[in-house]
Amino acid sequence: MSEPSKSPPKLTNRRMLTAMGGVAVLGALPCLLVGGLTHRGWLVTAGIVAAVTGVAWLLCARFTREEALRPVHRRYLREFLPAMVGYLVLIMVSGTLVSRMESVVGRMALAVLPLLPIVLLIRAMVRVLRDQDELERRIDLEAIAIAAMSTAFGFFSFGLLPLADIGWHVRGDAVAIWVMPCLFAIFGIAKPLVARRYRDHE
Amino acid sequence: MNNHVRELRGDQGWSQADLAERLDVSRQTVNAIETGKYDPSLPLAFKIAALFGRPIESIFDPGA
Numbered sequence: 001m002s003e004p005s006k007s008p009p010k011l012t013n014r015r016m017l018t019a020m021g022g023v024a025v026l027g028a029l030p031c032l033l034v035g036g037l038t039h040r041g042w043l044v045t046a047g048i049v050a051a052v053t054g055v056a057w058l059l060c061a062r063f064t065r066e067e068a069l070r071p072v073h074r075r076y077l078r079e080f081l082p083a084m085v086g087y088l089v090l091i092m093v094s095g096t097l098v099s100r101m102e103s104v105v106g107r108m109a110l111a112v113l114p115l116l117p118i119v120l121l122i123r124a125m126v127r128v129l130r131d132q133d134e135l136e137r138r139i140d141l142e143a144i145a146i147a148a149m150s151t152a153f154g155f156f157s158f159g160l161l162p163l164a165d166i167g168w169h170v171r172g173d174a175v176a177i178w179v180m181p182c183l184f185a186i187f188g189i190a191k192p193l194v195a196r197r198y199r200d201h202e
Numbered sequence: 203m204n205n206h207v208r209e210l211r212g213d214q215g216w217s218q219a220d221l222a223e224r225l226d227v228s229r230q231t232v233n234a235i236e237t238g239k240y241d242p243s244l245p246l247a248f249k250i251a252a253l254f255g256r257p258i259e260s261i262f263d264p265g266a
Binding site (some may be wrong): 198 | 219226227228229230232233234239240242243246
């Protein structure tokens with residue numbers, strides 16, 4: 001067995017959360033500003049999601065112990081971050097240009113363009129789930145199950161409300177856009193709660 | 203399931219982080235095993251036994 005290295009870690013989970021939270025909050029500001037000034041609802045929505053996510057990450061960083069990232073999580077970051085940046089860039093390009101395109105085929109191609117980096121995101125997530133240690137995997141899978149069930153049942157129940165004829169008229173595309181943020185937000189809340197079950201005084 | 207991982211680690215003068223790095227798991231996993239919050243899989247239990255050079259049944263006690 002090799003001796004563990006004793007050099008101080010440069011990339012720690014706390015620093016990573018702080019950096020990601022800072023970037024998300026800074027990225028939210030232009031989205032909210034430009035979206036508000038140009039009356040683009042989707043850009044304001046993206047800004048709100050980024051701001052809430054960023055603040056959540058910054059709060060998590062405060063309560064996270066400073067520990068070096070394990071190689072599996074460093075690889076995850078190397079794979080996840082470029083794919084996420086690509087996704088954000090393409091969704092901006094798609095959202096801005098799709099309404100100006102006259103060709104139907106062109107509009108379809110632009111609309112589904114952000115799906116390309118999603119394939120890379122899914123690959124990064126599956127690889128980290130497979131390769132992290134058994135307790136980390138159990139915690140993540142429990143949190144994903146809670147998030148999936150809550151999102152599915154939540155949106156299904158919400159979908160029943162218009163049937164009750166209470167005067168609500170919800171646009172289907174607006175609901176669909178909120179599915180992924182809700183899934184990730186509930187996962188983010190569920191994961192520390194699940195992890196608490198396996199934590200004792202440290 | 204009870205175990206003697208904390209005592210064995212202490213005898214070696216290792217921190218939880220040291221043991222975690224030797225086992226290629228997170229420190230939280232070592233902590234959860236030591237406090238009995240999580241029972242390791244058979245492959246990880248054998249890895250722990252091999253690291254301390256002891257039979258698996260002398261480290262993990264399913265009785266309690």
